[in-house]
Amino acid sequence: MLAPGPFPGGPSGSPPAAPPAAHRTGWIEVVCGSMFSGKTEELLRRMKRARLARQGNVLFKPRVDNRYDEVKVVSHEGLNAESIPVASAKELLSRVPPAVVVVGIDEVQFFDDGIVDAVEALASRGVRVIAAGLDQDWRGRPFGPIPALMSVAEYVTKLHAVCARCGGAATRSQRLVAAEGQLFVGGSAEYEARCRACFVPSPIAAP
Ligand code: ADP
Numbered sequence: 556m557l558a559p560g561p562f563p564g565g566p567s568g569s570p571p572a573a574p575p576a577a578h579r580t581g582w583i584e585v586v587c588g589s590m591f592s593g594k595t596e597e598l599l600r601r602m603k604r605a606r607l608a609r610q611g612n613v614l615f616k617p618r619v620d621n622r623y624d625e626v627k628v629v630s631h632e633g634l635n636a637e638s639i640p641v642a643s644a645k646e647l648l649s650r651v652p653p654a655v656v657v658v659g660i661d662e663v664q665f666f667d668d669g670i671v672d673a674v675e676a677l678a679s680r681g682v683r684v685i686a687a688g689l690d691q692d693w694r695g696r697p698f699g700p701i702p703a704l705m706s707v708a709e710y711v712t713k714l715h716a717v718c719a720r721c722g723g724a725a726t727r728s729q730r731l732v733a734a735e736g737q738l739f740v741g742g743s744a745e746y747e748a749r750c751r752a753c754f755v756p757s758p759i760a761a762p
C-alpha cells in the first residue's frame with residue numbers, strides 16, 4: 556500500500572484534486588513520458604475526477620493530432636473524452652469559458668511556444684492546468700515547449716511504458732518507419748516504447 560501523500564485523492568506526491576479552500580489559486584501539472592506510457596489515461600483520470608467534483612472543466616488538443624478522432628482525445632486502450640481541437644495557444648486561451656477551473660491539454664508538445672505563457676496566464680487567474688505530452692521526440696531530444704512547461708509547473712509526473720524489447724522501464728519512443736520530422740503522428744505500427752539501452756538513435760541526420 557502506498558504511503559499517504561501530502562494531498563488527498565491520489566498516490567503519494569500527486570497533486571491535489573481541488574484547491575485548498577483558503578488558498579484558491581491555480582497551478583500547472585505536467586504529465587510526461589514516452590509513447591504508451593499512459594499520459595492520456597492519466598490526463599483523462601484527472602479530468603474525470605474534476606467532472607465528478609463538478610468543477611467546470613474543458614479539454615483541448617492540438618488540431619494537428621488527428622490520429623484517432625477529430626474531436627475526441629483517445630488513449631491507446633480506447634478510453635476517450637470530448638475535446639476542443641485548437642490550432643494555436645492563442646486560440647486555446649480564447650476558448651476557455653470564464654466558469655472553467657480545470658483545463659486539460661493532451662499532446663501539448665505539438666503547441667507553439669506561446670503555450671507556456673498561455674498556461675501561466677490561466678494558472679495565475681486561478682485555473683488548474685493539466686498538460687500531458689511527450690517529453691522526448693523520436694530522436695530522444697526534448698520536445699518543443701515541454702522543457703519550459705516542466706520548469707514552470709508546480710507538479711511534474713513522468714510516466715514509463717514497458718520496453719517492447721526487454722520489459723524494462725521505457726522512456727523513449729522508437730520510430731519504426733523511415734520518416735523525418737518531429738511531427739510524424741503514429742500509433743503502434745509506427746512507434747514502440749523502448750528503454751535507454753534498447754533505443755536506437757535514428758541514423759537520419761538532424762535537419
Ligand atoms: P500515451 O498517451 O502515453 O501514449 P495512453 O494513455 O494512450 O498512452 O495508453 C496507455 C496504454 O497503452 C496502456 O494502458 C496499455 O494498454 C497500452 N500499451 C501498449 N503498449 C504498451 C507498452 N509498451 N507499455 C505500456 N503500455 C502499453
Ligand code: MG
Pocket residue numbers: 594595596630661662
Ligand atoms: Mg497520449
Ligand code: ZN
Pocket residue numbers: 718719720721722723749750751752753754
Ligand atoms: Zn529495453
